[in-house]
Amino acid sequence: MPKPAPGDFDRICYHYEEDIDSAVKSAAGEPHDYFLRIKARELVEHLARLGLNASGLRVLDVGCGKGRFVELLRGEFREVNGIEPSRGMLDAALRRGLPEGTFARGHAESIPFDDAAFDVVFSSCIFHHTSRESHAAMAREMSRVLKPGGHLFTFEHNPVNPLTRWVVRYCPVDVGVTLYRSGHIERVCREAGLLGVETRYIVFFPRFLSRLRALEPSLHKLPIGGQYYCCAKKPER
Numbered sequence: 563m564p565k566p567a568p569g570d571f572d573r574i575c576y577h578y579e580e581d582i583d584s585a586v587k588s589a590a591g592e593p594h595d596y597f598l599r600i601k602a603r604e605l606v607e608h609l610a611r612l613g614l615n616a617s618g619l620r621v622l623d624v625g626c627g628k629g630r631f632v633e634l635l636r637g638e639f640r641e642v643n644g645i646e647p648s649r650g651m652l653d654a655a656l657r658r659g660l661p662e663g664t665f666a667r668g669h670a671e672s673i674p675f676d677d678a679a680f681d682v683v684f685s686s687c688i689f690h691h692t693s694r695e696s697h698a699a700m701a702r703e704m705s706r707v708l709k710p711g712g713h714l715f716t717f718e719h720n721p722v723n724p725l726t727r728w729v730v731r732y733c734p735v736d737v738g739v740t741l742y743r744s745g746h747i748e749r750v751c752r753e754a755g756l757l758g759v760e761t762r763y764i765v766f767f768p769r770f771l772s773r774l775r776a777l778e779p780s781l782h783k784l785p786i787g788g789q790y791y792c793c794a795k796k797p798e799r
Contacts, residue, residue: 571627571647571648571650571651572648572649572650572651573650574734574735575628575648575650575651575653575654576650578627578628578651578654578735579594579628581733581734581735582594582733582735584733585729585730585732585733585735586729586733588729588732589725589728589729589768590725590729590765590768590769590788591768591769591770592768592769595630597765597789598630598631598634598686599634600764600765601631601686601717601764601789601791602631602634602635602638604762604764604791605635605682605684605715606635606638608715608762608793609682609713612713614681614713616638616639617638617639617640618640618681619639619640619681619682620639620640620641620642620643620679620680620681620682621635621639621641621642621643621680621681621682621683621684622642622643622644622645622673622675622679622680622682622683622684622707623635623642623643623644623645623684623685623686624644624645624670624673624683624684624685624688624700624704625645625646625647625670625685625686625687625688625691626644626645626646626651626655626665627646627648627651627655627686628651628654628655628658629644629646629654629655629656629658629660629664629665631644631686632644632655632658632660632664632665633658633660636660639682642664643663643664643665643666643675643680644664644665644666645665645666645667645668645669645673645674645675646665646667646668647667647668647669649667652665652667670685670688670692670696670700670703670704671696671699671700671703672703673703673704673706673707675707676707677706677707678706678707678708678709678710678712679707679709680707680708680709680712681708681709681712681713682708682712682713682714682715683704683705683707683708683712683713683714683715684714684715684716684717685704685715685716685717686717687717687718687719687789689716689718689742689747690718690719690730690736690739690740690741690742691736691739694740694742694746697746697747697750698750698753698754700750701714701750701751701753701754701756702754702755704754705754705755705756705796708796709796710796710797710798710799711795711796711797711798712795712796713793713794713795713796714751714756714792714793714794714795714796715791715792715793716747716751716791716792717789717790717791718741718742718744718747718789718790718791718792719741719788719789720741720743720744720763720785720786720787720788720789720790721741721742721743722743722785722786723786723787723788725768725788726741726788726789727741744761744763744785744790744792747761747792748761748792751792751794752794755796755797756794756795756796756797757794757795757796757797758793758794758795759792759793759794760792760793760794761790761791761792761793762782762783762790762791762793763781763782763783763784763785763786763787763789763790764778764782764787764788764789764790764791765778765787765788765789766778766781766784766786766787766788
């Protein structure tokens with residue numbers, strides 16, 4: 563099957579949340595928003611571990627979809643912007659009523675912002691919707707808009723996890739995608755000139771094992787979490 567193109571998201575944007583919720587609830591017992599909140603918390607906490615105060619940082623969400631992640635993070639950071647290639651998804655983001663200029667149309671390979679504009683750039687599950695051949699250019703472009711010493715975060719599905727594979731297989735949003743292991747994303751970051759590449763694994767337990775979720779922070783090196791993220795730093799100079 564072909565990979566979904568931006569036009570596909572224009573067609574599915576009206577039932578996007580329902581499609582994802584149906585798939586993830588059947589496997590993990592939680593709605594999509596639960597996982598977005600986990601990633602928002604991970605982002606803020608990781609920056610804190612680096613000694614950075616989120617409230618002073620300018621952040622870009624690359625491939626922001628309908629803007630829910632941006633909405634969740636606005637109270638944590640000085641400024642959060644989002645770019646999205648799909649017009650339908652972007653229109654939905656604009657209807658959230660966030661300040662003018664929060665969202666713009668753009669692709670990871672062509673970000674409509676100046677060099678060194680952001681302290682943090684992140685993406686959430688966009689690499690598996692793009693061709694492997696485009697990943698190097700995506701990482702270089704995301705690095706371009708980072709300030710020297712800024713940080714890139716890339717959240718992705720973990721193909722090693724069987725529940726994740728099940729969700730992706732039966733979610734209409736993910737028809738035809740290829741999931742990438744963390745080693746691929748790490749390599750792409752290094753080839754883009756980024757430093758200190760680190761991977762952390764998250765979301766280990768479905769709802770029926772929720773009593774074990776308190777253990778998840780101590781499991782971040784175990785490569786079987788449902789998702790993972792790579793963090794890397796742009797050289798200071």
